[in-house]
Amino acid sequence: MHRAERLFQLTTLLRNRRTVLTAKQMSEHLRVSERTIYRDIQSLSLSGVPIEGEAGVGYRLSHRYQLPPLMFDREEVEALLLGARMVSSWGDTDMAIHANQAIQKILSVLPDHLRHSDESLPLLVPNMEEVQKYYTAHSQPMREAIRLRQRVAIDYVRADEQHSSRTIEPLGMIFWGKVWTLVAWCHLRDDYRTFRLDRIQSIVVTDEKFDTSDSKSLKHFLHLMKEKYAQEPEATAPHEC
Missing domain, CATH: 1.10.10.10 (Winged helix-like DNA-binding domain superfamily/Winged helix DNA-binding domain)
Incomplete structure (x- = not known):
C-alpha cells in the first residue's frame, strides 16, 4: 500500500x-x-x-472536520456490490429492498468506467425467494425489537421437536451462511440463549423495554463465546433454547 x-x-x-x-x-x-x-x-x-x-x-x-465525498476503486465497488447482493438474497424483504436501493445509489455516483460494474460482476449469489422467506421468518419485527430494546414473547420448536414459550430480550442476529440465529437473554434461564429464526413459530413484540449492560449485550456474548472456544476448540455451538 x-x-x-x-x-x-x-x-x-x-x-x-x-x-x-x-x-x-x-x-x-x-x-x-x-x-x-x-x-x-x-x-x-x-x-x-x-x-x-x-x-x-x-x-x-475532530467532529468539525469535513472530508470531500469518497470515491471507490474497482475492487471496492465489487466488494460492496457482492455484499449488497448477499443481503438482498439472504436478508428479509425489507433488508433486500434497502440493499437494492443502496446498489442503485452506489452505481449512480460512480464514474462511467465503473458504472456498469453490477452488470459485469462475475460473482453471483442465487436468489431463491421461497427459501429466503423461510429462513428469514420474523426477521423484520425482531430487528426492530433489537433496535428499540423491546422484550419479545416467542413460541419455539427445537431441533428435537420440543416446544417452549419464552420471554426474551433480543440482543442481535448472526448469519451462518444459511441460517439466521437470534442471540437473546432468556428470562426463564436467566442467561444467554440462541434461537434459529426459522424455528420460531410465533412472536409478540411487547411494550416492555430492557437495558443492555457490560454483562448483557451481544458484544459480551461474543466475548464469552470467543473465550470458550479458545479453551475448548471442539466446543459445540452456544445453547439453543
Missing part, C-alpha cells in the same frame, strides 16, 4: 469512529507497525488534519 493511500485510509478510519482509536487498533487494521501509525498521525496533523488525542491513549478526528 502506498503511503498516500494509507494516510487516506487512516483518515477515513478515524472519521468513522465516535470514540478514540489506539495506535495498536489502527496498526492492526492497516497491517503496519505502531511506529508507522505514529509517524502517519504526525504527518496528518502537520498537514492540517485536526486529530485529537495522544500516544498511549488514543486518537480521534
Whole structure:
C-alpha cells in the first residue's frame, strides 16, 4: 500500500469512529507497525488534519472536520456490490429492498468506467425467494425489537421437536451462511440463549423495554463465546433454547 493511500485510509478510519482509536487498533487494521501509525498521525496533523488525542491513549478526528465525498476503486465497488447482493438474497424483504436501493445509489455516483460494474460482476449469489422467506421468518419485527430494546414473547420448536414459550430480550442476529440465529437473554434461564429464526413459530413484540449492560449485550456474548472456544476448540455451538 502506498503511503498516500494509507494516510487516506487512516483518515477515513478515524472519521468513522465516535470514540478514540489506539495506535495498536489502527496498526492492526492497516497491517503496519505502531511506529508507522505514529509517524502517519504526525504527518496528518502537520498537514492540517485536526486529530485529537495522544500516544498511549488514543486518537480521534475532530467532529468539525469535513472530508470531500469518497470515491471507490474497482475492487471496492465489487466488494460492496457482492455484499449488497448477499443481503438482498439472504436478508428479509425489507433488508433486500434497502440493499437494492443502496446498489442503485452506489452505481449512480460512480464514474462511467465503473458504472456498469453490477452488470459485469462475475460473482453471483442465487436468489431463491421461497427459501429466503423461510429462513428469514420474523426477521423484520425482531430487528426492530433489537433496535428499540423491546422484550419479545416467542413460541419455539427445537431441533428435537420440543416446544417452549419464552420471554426474551433480543440482543442481535448472526448469519451462518444459511441460517439466521437470534442471540437473546432468556428470562426463564436467566442467561444467554440462541434461537434459529426459522424455528420460531410465533412472536409478540411487547411494550416492555430492557437495558443492555457490560454483562448483557451481544458484544459480551461474543466475548464469552470467543473465550470458550479458545479453551475448548471442539466446543459445540452456544445453547439453543
